[in-house]
Amino acid sequence: MVNKIQKDIIPILATKLREILKQVDTKILRVTEEVRLRINQPLILNLNNGEAILTERGKITSNPKQAYQITQRDLKDTMNLMTQNSLYALEEELRQGYLTLEGGHRVGFVGRVITNSEKIELIKEFTGLNIRIAKEVIGAADSVIKKIIKNKDMIYNTLIISPPQCGKTTLLRDLTRQLSNGLPSIDLSGLKIGVVDERGEIGGNYQGIAQNQLGIRTDILANCPKSEGMLLLIRSMSPEVIVTDEIGSHKDVQAILEAINAGVKIIASVHGSDLAEIKRRPALKGLLNQKLFRRFIILSRRSGPGTVEKILGENKERIRGRRRIG
CATH class of the missing domain: 3.30.450 (Beta-Lactamase)
Structure with missing residues (x-):
């Protein structure tokens, strides 16, 4: 730093x-x-x-x-x-x-x-x-990545829930890097990933070039609206996983539904402190009620930025307790 x-x-x-x-x-x-x-x-x-x-x-x-x-x-x-x-x-x-x-x-x-x-x-x-200040933390996802992997070829749809400045973009970035490169230690093949980086923070694009490491099989749409970018990636880049930051609108939800219906997995983040708070939002309530997300990672700053409070499954069962990432 x-x-x-x-x-x-x-x-x-x-x-x-x-x-x-x-x-x-x-x-x-x-x-x-x-x-x-x-x-x-x-x-x-x-x-x-x-x-x-x-x-x-x-x-x-x-x-x-x-x-x-x-x-x-x-x-x-x-x-x-x-x-x-x-x-x-x-x-x-x-x-x-x-x-x-x-x-x-x-x-x-x-x-x-x-x-x-x-x-x-x-x-x-x-x-x-x-x-x-950009905070690329190589290895930030080490403690959580195995919890979102379904098998050697695929992951669970995952939603990261986090208040501002608690490390959600840092975690998204490293999840993308590791899944794109693959993890030979657990026999995970590298996945084709499309990133819709509406705010330019995941890749940190400067003059069109990502400043952060997002993996060898990753394609980035920088400064593109999430709802449009997800559909564009599906049409043009055949991703296996789409990663995007801070979902919240009805258009975002519709694009996520279309991506999932097309067989694409989703890793996204949303502002909030817990799952109950997110479910009270009209745009997200219907999406969550369909139980399309199988993993929920809840972050805080309790033990410093990037504290993983818990990881929940689709039925709110606790998969892992508190730990700090990075």
Whole structure:
């Protein structure tokens, strides 16, 4: 994590911000998950166990008045460095509210929104940035992967249930990598996998190339709506498994049903804390009542990011108790 911040993040920050982060203790950088920049507000690092408000000398303070205050120039210079001074060449990313950096890191931004017929056309006059540090953890799925494998040629339809920032994308990514490459130790053949990466976080695509390892038999549709992407993959790439992140809409559900009816297995994630909460959502209730998902992996941060609270079968039977992934 320290190397990623030093190599990928610090060089694309405004000069003053670079100077500050270079002085931060490496123990803090090692557990940094986000760098938060808000105009006229303190420079804050979100950590896996709290936050660090930074002074001008890179020290941690509990008093926001002693912190370094982000200026409009800091934000403007940082955006110019991130976009190589071609801000408006990235119009689609600006419309979506985020962009992906080399290394797979993702930057979300807020500011004045320009709308047209209730749709977002552009975000400009930026007031805040959230730099999320990519966390590829090779082996993150080691403790759960055997629980979703049906036999040497196939897996169970699997739903990962997780609150934000509890490691669901990290787990999805490593499940994809291992299933795509195959696992000779348990006689699992490599599977053809199609990834619909609507938010660009699974593959971390930068200039069209995935920055994360997703396996040798994996095809990726980046920045594509999930419902359309699943059907496109079925028509064009003959996947055995489709992987996608954060399902929730009626269109997502319909595409999942069509994929399953076509004989394709699904690994997906959804925001939530437990299965009961997910079943209360109108779009997902019908899908879950059909018992098409045979495995449910519930994550939390109880013992740190990536804590597997439990793995349940189709009848809610517990397959495994708490353990931390990665």
